[in-house]
Amino acid sequence: MIILASKSPRRHELMKYITEDFIVKSADTDETLPKGISPEDAVLRLSAIKAEPFRSENDIVIGADTVVALGKKILGKPKNDEDARRMLRSLSGKTHSVYTGVTIIRSQNSVSFAVQTKVTFYELTDKDIDTYIKTGEHRDKAGSYGIQGYGSLFVKEIKGDYFNVVGLPIGRLNKELNKIL
Template sequence: MNRLILASGSPRRKELLQKLQVPFDIFPSDADENLPEGIAPDKAVLLLAERKAKTVAESFPEDIVIGSDTVVALGDEILGKPLDSDDAKSTLKKLSGRTHSVFTGVSIIKDGEPQSFFEKTDVTFWALTDEEINRYIETGEPFDKAGSYGIQGYGSLFVKEIKGDYYSVVGLPVSRLYRELKSAGLSF
């Protein structure tokens, strides 16, 4: 059986992939994450997931490689990881009291051929006070996360409602990935 390889150093993706209860190795991708100007969020996550998977698959052509990427979007505006505290505050103010979308793209490369998909989940935030935003920024949690928040951590206190796959918001749509891997021939 081919090895399963996760092309990510994300501890959240590692934890989520462990839910499938199959052995896998981790080889983080160093793929270029720059996006073309004006790219739609769904196209962005597919492009980045495929780049990450392809970069790692070049070194492991006999194995099954999973690449993934997540973006937070308010309309067509992609809200990346914050540059600093002011950027995080600005992003969280934009999300306050509104519904945004989280897109997670996945690319599975087997025998050199990518199979890619994305999941979209809509997340609605409560209206946030400046005090709540400042206290959250002080936790340090926003700084390595798209959209400046983590739904699985303290950021969960901001979430009024989600429509879609919770695990996709965390970083990997486990249920869909399981089905896609089964159709690619992986035995569970």
């Protein structure tokens, strides 16, 4: 059996492109990161932390985590609307990176990888940001936006895997699962 260790409805939907034959589980985990950790190392660490509680002899477990980074600064999920405004202002007119780390565990073996996608935003006005905040879409999203929704209106350019920005690099995940299976 395949277990997707994720609370994200977006990851659940994306996983269906690979297989319908999986179940979803999630555990409350401590996602505190050490100071100064790189975005790539952060997502690798967090994806492993999310997958590990479900390790078993018979199942394949997939854990994933996504962060938005402006340079080396990780922009997590917003604490509130003002925090979201601050993040979106910082991304305005700039190119940032979205990293998703994935850990696949099978019995005593595991493999982890991270995928980076570069996203460039248009210049955003305060009105653009306020209109977006009113949608509520920013809540529970790394970097305070969802590219698959209204946040797509901010995107000038993307270099890399679109699905990575949504939260699961399904092309790479499919290749890695095929190696394991």
